[in-house]
Amino acid sequence: MLSEPVELLKTLIALPSVNPMGGEADPEICFETRVTEFLINWSRQLGIEPIIQEIEEGRSNVVLLWENPHQPNSEVILLDAHQDTVPVAGMTIEPFKPVVQDAKMFGRGACDVKGGLAAMMSAFARIVQKAPPDAPSVMLSCTIDEEATTMGINALTNWLSTGDLPCPKPVAAVIAEPTELDIIVTHRGVVRWKIEASGTACHSSTPELGENAIYRMGQVLNRIEKYAESLPTQKPAHPKCGPSTLSVGRIGGGASVNIVPEECWIEVDRRLIPGETAQEAQQAVIDELQSLPFEVIHHQPWLISAPLPDDENEALATSLLKSIDEVAGPHETIGVAFGTHASRTARVGIPSVVFGPGNIAQAHTKDEWIEIRQLQQAAEIYYQFCKSFNVR
């Protein structure tokens, strides 16, 4: 059976698991089914009957649990990587034909995050096969739908928080994402929602008879722009992940140039720093626009992703950093602007960090690749970290 990270990654790249992210879903390449089936078979070859959490037809989390036979009820470490990739339109390489060239492997998902998944699988297989007597138990969760609506991690964290587990609740979580072997200990979150202003339509030759929704939105935008500028002074920036921000990214409205518009909408992207909640952040914008002399409609957010705070994961980061240093030399703990599964596992009380091979700059790109050396180092680091983990 495959347990070497480069061979595992080749296999995973050749199994398309594109998340259509709301776009057209080509059944030949879309969804995680092919990867899921491979993971289930691989797990059984390893002698582990996987826990399968079906989220939608053909879309399942696969959870592999190895309980250390030498230590009943030992602490559990959670390793998590997602099975899906972003779409492949516009790629300049063959997305599903892994190619090794210049000490890199190319293919969709090489960097985000099949490389991390392959490294975790390799480490997990070594732990299972060698069964180090002092090691903690290890749970490897391969989750679906990270790139879109995060259904996989939602189901996993619900399960982890119900207490209906075949083992003790994990005491630490390492989430695979490309970090160049640094450790993300904190990141920003985001809330996105739509705001609407309405008016009264009439013929554009008699605009005085109508109420122009676009002019109204102009007033909304003036207020929001000032509010966004004032955000950094209202709240000190987080030392590792920067300030709270707000950006209006889209606008639409009106039916025709000869009609006074009845409606106008915008879409807001508000980045959250640790300590902020999506609800408070949205409410602050609602309050800011309250005194306008017309109705402003705020839709329910369509995306909420919590920030990852760095107040519970220091011991975990220190322990992981030691394994990284031993294998790959000095690295550091960092904060980033993008979100990950770690904020979800942290919210159910599991200290969590993000660590993996590859550079986020190569994620989602038209010629996605990963450095083979980093892939192999990450596999070794996950193994060493699991084997020697001890936060007591």
Ligand SMILES: [Zn+2]
């Ligand atoms: Zn990812």
